[in-house]
Amino acid sequence: MIAYPFDRRTGSDRRSGKDRRQAENGMYVPPAEEQVGESASPAAKQAEPRMELSEVWNRKGEDLFGQGEYDKAKHAFTQAVQIKPEFALGWYNLAKVHAHKGERDQAVKKLKKAVKLEPVYNERVKTENLFKKLRGEKEFDKLLKA
Numbered sequence: 001m002i003a004y005p006f007d008r009r010t011g012s013d014r015r016s017g018k019d020r021r022q023a024e025n026g027m028y029v030p031p032a033e034e035q036v037g038e039s040a041s042p043a044a045k046q047a048e049p050r051m052e053l054s055e056v057w058n059r060k061g062e063d064l065f066g067q068g069e070y071d072k073a074k075h076a077f078t079q080a081v082q083i084k085p086e087f088a089l090g091w092y093n094l095a096k097v098h099a100h101k102g103e104r105d106q107a108v109k110k111l112k113k114a115v116k117l118e119p120v121y122n123e124r125v126k127t128e129n130l131f132k133k134l135r136g137e138k139e140f141d142k143l144l145k146a
Contacts, residue, residue, distance in 0.1 A: 054084035061093055065100075073097055088118035099130045107131070108139045115143060 051059075061076030074097045080090035095110035111131075114121045125131050126144060134140040 054080040054087050058090050070097055070101060086117055088114045092121050096130050099133055104134055104137055107134060108137060111143060
């Protein structure tokens, strides 16, 4: 089972106690401003942004990476790509964590997956400072030339 990223034990769950209890009991009702009722137009219902769980984990990982919590960020990005294996940004961010930690082989493997899924990441790799450490690696240089 995949854990939900807003876990009370980590302190990242900012819902009120009442909202948490209702969610735990399966009775959560979003506040009025979040509700899109039957009277709302179809355009309003479609305009409501909904994030996939993989994107939630990715955002959590980005926040943790920015705070210097690299192991926790690695876990969050791993969760994101386990949920949605074709999520190129998750693979790219996971490669950034591996590169930062000095795990060169793992970083190159994750980068290959990201570039295979979204070729635009090939250009981002060339400008990302974290990947400067990987220059000179045979597989990394092949990736840049592709």
